[in-house]
Amino acid sequence: MASTTGVSTETQMTPYESLLWSVWLPRVRSSINNVWSATEPDSALTLFDSWRDLLPPFIHDNVLDQLIIPKIQKAVSEWNPKIAAQSLQAIVFPWLSHVGLRMEDLVGDAKRKVRSNLRGWKVGDGVPKDLIPWKDIFGSKDWDNVLLKYIIPKLSSTLRENFAVNPRSQDLGPLNAVLEWAGIIRDSILARVLEAEFFGKWLSTLHVWLTSKKPNFDEIVEWYQFWKKKVFPEHLLEYPSVASGFERGLQLMNSAMALGPNAAAKLPKPDLTRDPLTPGTTVGGKSKAANGTARPQPSHAADVSFRTIVDEFAAAHNLLLMPTQRTHERSRMPLYRVSSNTSGKGGILVYLLDDVVWAGEGDEWKPVSLEEMVLRATKKQ
Numbered sequence: 587m588a589s590t591t592g593v594s595t596e597t598q599m600t601p602y603e604s605l606l607w608s609v610w611l612p613r614v615r616s617s618i619n620n621v622w623s624a625t626e627p628d629s630a631l632t633l634f635d636s637w638r639d640l641l642p643p644f645i646h647d648n649v650l651d652q653l654i655i656p657k658i659q660k661a662v663s664e665w666n667p668k669i670a671a672q673s674l675q676a677i678v679f680p681w682l683s684h685v686g687l688r689m690e691d692l693v694g695d696a697k698r699k700v701r702s703n704l705r706g707w708k709v710g711d712g713v714p715k716d717l718i719p720w721k722d723i724f725g726s727k728d729w730d731n732v733l734l735k736y737i738i739p740k741l742s743s744t745l746r747e748n749f750a751v752n753p754r755s756q757d758l759g760p761l762n763a764v765l766e767w768a769g770i771i772r773d774s775i776l777a778r779v780l781e782a783e784f785f786g787k788w789l790s791t792l793h794v795w796l797t798s799k800k801p802n803f804d805e806i807v808e809w810y811q812f813w814k815k816k817v818f819p820e821h822l823l824e825y826p827s828v829a830s831g832f833e834r835g836l837q838l839m840n841s842a843m844a845l846g847p848n849a850a851a852k853l854p855k856p857d858l859t860r861d862p863l864t865p866g867t868t869v870g871g872k873s874k875a876a877n878g879t880a881r882p883q884p885s886h887a888a889d890v891s892f893r894t895i896v897d898e899f900a901a902a903h904n905l906l907l908m909p910t911q912r913t914h915e916r917s918r919m920p921l922y923r924v925s926s927n928t929s930g931k932g933g934i935l936v937y938l939l940d941d942v943v944w945a946g947e948g949d950e951w952k953p954v955s956l957e958e959m960v961l962r963a964t965k966k967q
Contacts, residue, residue, distance in 0.1 A: 607645060731895075751791040792839070907922050907924055
């Protein structure tokens with residue numbers, strides 16, 4: 587009798603192996619196929635652990651490859667976080683120490699399911715339950731890329747479109763929805779989102795308040811402390827992109843007090859044209875030496891969230907995404923140079939449109955993946 591795992595005929599089995607193959611395995615097969623549910627792994631785990639040292643390798647492999655893993659894969663494929671009684675890791679993780687080299691296939695299916703669910707995630711859904719354990723399964727690089735692709739754009743959008751700074755009646759809902767991701771999204775990335783989408787609104791409101799008739803500085807100071815001490819997690823305040831936002835607010839307050847009654851007419855509006863994704867900021871959020879003056883945001887600039895994805899991916903490969911002050915002739919999108927040289931030499935030119943990187947190839951511009959962008963830029967240093 588030949589096995590499905592490539593075992594030769596029954597004449598090559600020992601009497602013990604033949605007994606297991608002919609009597610034990612059919613009963614186990616029937617039970618697993620007809621009774622056992624992969625969403626409740628304990629009974630199969632107990633059986634597998636109890637018999638593991640007693641099973642010949644070909645029967646051990648048959649149980650895994652033909653019975654258990656297919657049911658796990660089916661359960662992963664059918665798993666829906668909105669109706670599932672069990673988390674995805676409750677289906678997959680208990681088997682990781684048992685499957686050996688099969689782990690990549692098993693985990694690969696689960697990772698695709700995680701990506702699929704994050705792709706359809708909405709800010710109003712809150713942080714998906716039991717998401718954190720997948721961070722180690724993905725690895726830091728892939729984890730960052732998944733969140734940058736599927737989560738960061740939505741968080742940026744909710745701050746941009748749904749959040750307002752209103753001292754009289756403050757709704758923190760959209761901001762709290764973003765801050766809930768602290769500890770899941772890398773702090774340096776989250777700090778960039780806040781720099782791009784929060785501080786402009788916050789500084790503008792502060793300026794309006796400071797230039798109103800007879801501003802109450804005690805209330806303004808209390809308001810400032812509220813944001814810095816009670817709203818923002820302390821670990822985010824350590825990042826220059828966040829700390830500088832509050833520092834600019836403090837400087838604005840000091841200038842207003844120094845101007846006194848003249849503040850309404852003479853207090854300069856905060857400069858909101860600074861692009862947090864210029865080469866002046868590294869992936870870790872620490873400032874490099876600035877060169878040149880701040881430039882206004884081009885009217886057709888790519889969405890900041892996708893620029894974040896491209897910028898972070900480039901930075902992870904020791905490259906910079908640098909504005910060139912030029913635009914693509916046909917699309918009128920701003921051109922960026924992807925290079926490791928801070929002088930702006932070498933590398934390649936790209937523009938960003940519809941969440942796609944377009945790179946020059948002779949006289950033509952073609953869409954390229956982030957990996958291809960990095961490969962081309964690295965070759966042309």
